[in-house]
Amino acid sequence: MNEINTPKEALQKLERFCAYQERCHNEVVSKLLSLKMTTAEIDLIVVQLIENNFLNETRFACTFARGKHRIKKWGKIRITSELKARHISSYNINLALKEITPEEYYTTFENIAERCWNNLTETNLLKKRKKFCDYLLRRGYESNLVYEKLKELETKA
Structure with a gap:
């Protein structure tokens, strides 16, 4: 397995990680911690991911809500609690629930x-x-x- 040494390598890895499927900030930070990045490096990488539109909490919440309802047939209460567990804001949770007619x-x-x-x-x-x-x-x-x-x-x- 390749050893990630620099923030630049970590950023490239995380861009692929986020491009594969929508991610929330929590997942990205956990991944960066597992790559042994410092807090300052994590902050820098997260900002770059957001600026380059790889990471978007609103988009994540909406995709999550639509998917869990259509595929797993979850109700709004379960979707809300799962999003809260991922530290998604109430504003984004409400937007996400509006995705389900x-x-x-x-x-x-x-x-x-x-x-x-x-x-x-x-x-x-x-x-x-x-x-x-x-x-x-x-x-x-x-x-x-x-x-x-x-x-x-x-x-x-």
Whole structure:
């Protein structure tokens, strides 16, 4: 493995790292720390990455929110908490959540809820209800949506 000795080499490595996929500041700083860069070097490299548009927290947050919702079918609560864990600002989190249209969000929720309810083989109704709610809440959907959907599905059954 190549040893990174200079900030210039680290910058080139991090440009490739950021070009491969969107990154948040935290990931970049962790990577630089693993390359044994000093705090001053890290600050300099991060500034250069931002100036050259390799690193953009708003773009990261929006891409993250869209991807996690469309691919992993996460709800807004889970997306928000994951972004907060990555130290993304509230402003960027709110922008990111606007990337998901209410229609798309509701359609995804409906599909995942229907599929979950129909796939549960639990015969005890109380256990089935708990498994259904736990699953959707873990996915990050709002409790009022989950409980309304539960009532709707129980009346159909």
